[in-house]
Amino acid sequence: MNTEELRQASNLLLEQYWILQEEQPKDFELVRTHESLLRTWFRERLGYDLIVHRKIFARLEKIPARGSDNMALDPDVFKTPMDYTVLFALLSFLESRYDLTFLISEFLEELRIIIGEEDHLFLEKHRNRLSIIRVFKYAIKTGILINRDGDIDTFEKEVLFKVPSVARYFLRPFPCEVQEGLENPSLWAHLPEEDIKQRVYRLLLLEPALLFSEMAPEEVQYVKRNASFIAKDILEYTPFRFELYAEGAMLIRSDPEGSMARDYPSDSSLSDVALHLAERLKEYYLDHSLHPDHAGLVMMSTLEWRRHLLNLKKEYGTYWKKEYAVDLTDNKLVEEITKYLESWNMVQRPDAHSVRLSPTIVRVTGKIVDKGEPKNELETD
Numbered sequence: 001m002n003t004e005e006l007r008q009a010s011n012l013l014l015e016q017y018w019i020l021q022e023e024q025p026k027d028f029e030l031v032r033t034h035e036s037l038l039r040t041w042f043r044e045r046l047g048y049d050l051i052v053h054r055k056i057f058a059r060l061e062k063i064p065a066r067g068s069d070n071m072a073l074d075p076d077v078f079k080t081p082m083d084y085t086v087l088f089a090l091l092s093f094l095e096s097r098y099d100l101t102f103l104i105s106e107f108l109e110e111l112r113i114i115i116g117e118e119d120h121l122f123l124e125k126h127r128n129r130l131s132i133i134r135v136f137k138y139a140i141k142t143g144i145l146i147n148r149d150g151d152i153d154t155f156e157k158e159v160l161f162k163v164p165s166v167a168r169y170f171l172r173p174f175p176c177e178v179q180e181g182l183e184n185p186s187l188w189a190h191l192p193e194e195d196i197k198q199r200v201y202r203l204l205l206l207e208p209a210l211l212f213s214e215m216a217p218e219e220v221q222y223v224k225r226n227a228s229f230i231a232k233d234i235l236e237y238t239p240f241r242f243e244l245y246a247e248g249a250m251l252i253r254s255d256p257e258g259s260m261a262r263d264y265p266s267d268s269s270l271s272d273v274a275l276h277l278a279e280r281l282k283e284y285y286l287d288h289s290l291h292p293d294h295a296g297l298v299m300m301s302t303l304e305w306r307r308h309l310l311n312l313k314k315e316y317g318t319y320w321k322k323e324y325a326v327d328l329t330d331n332k333l334v335e336e337i338t339k340y341l342e343s344w345n346m347v348q349r350p351d352a353h354s355v356r357l358s359p360t361i362v363r364v365t366g367k368i369v370d371k372g373e374p375k376n377e378l379e380t381d
Helices: 003-016 025-033 036-044 080-095 102-113 126-142 165-169 178-184 197-204 217-225 227-237 269-286 302-317 322-327 329-345
Strands: 048-054 057-060 101-103 146-149 160-164 238-242 248-253 298-301 347-351 353-355 365-367 375-379
Touching: 003 025, 003 036, 003 057, 003 227, 003 248, 025 036, 025 057, 036 048, 036 197, 036 227, 057 165, 080 102, 080 126, 101 102, 101 248, 160 165, 197 217, 197 227, 197 248, 227 238, 269 302, 269 322, 269 329, 269 365, 298 302, 302 322, 302 329, 302 353
Parallel strands: none
Antiparallel strands: 048 057, 101 160, 146 160, 238 248, 298 353, 347 353, 365 375
């Protein structure tokens, strides 16, 4: 068994919704080569089905153990309820058009009917047009639409699309009726309550980190008792390393280079500011200015949280990118950093007046180092 290839194939399945043979022939073949081992491992450890459909696509049916905000669809695409409305309307529209072409005006007319909008100019509004553009680009990127003619960015004129046959496989079968799932969200997970192992593995692979304070006692016991086995198992079959702490556990990517996933930290100015803030908070942890509770959590007021960030900006803002040092207002800066760290479960806002820090926020930090000109380079710890 080629362990490195196995990890690569596992990584592809975990990072991507599906792997289309036509678009990624080498990746598709890599998955097929290790199909048997991967199917068994994902089924036993996570209860996931690995689907390799003839020579068309491969997909791992990734279902979380529980829903959370960080599992929403691409936040750069799906920003408003209208974006989701357009997506669901598009998927419904495509059902009768596999292997056929259509004009965007045909879809727009059906969309207007679906949402019950009599005003023909409703979809001409700028925000609605942006939703349509974002969703169509997403559909093209995922392989369920092909742009045959015209420019989706400026569809004053007609745009022609083809619906490839693979689009019929885009949605996975639901484990229950939609109404049943809405009434009882645990049905979506399709996970037996007694299967602690599968629940823990799903949490490890799909959550930013596990906090023992947020887990059931039997889950915590399973992680601690089987830590050595989990570490060896994860390293053999995935691109991650398992790390155990007093307050919880997490998976660390062994080699972040070349990853298609959203990683923390990332190569972005927002991530740089978050790392710098984490370093300042780490200093407060070490000099006992912050006092974690028994679970490693730190509670503070929103005013105190705001003060920490703005003091850091005042002291080191000249080293930050202009977007965050100058362009953003203080309120916008605090909101963006808080939302970013919330998406990684490093910060929670229990209510409008308080902020709770997870111990994972100081796991990776960054310092400003002087390496000549320019001086705004961040060194990660």
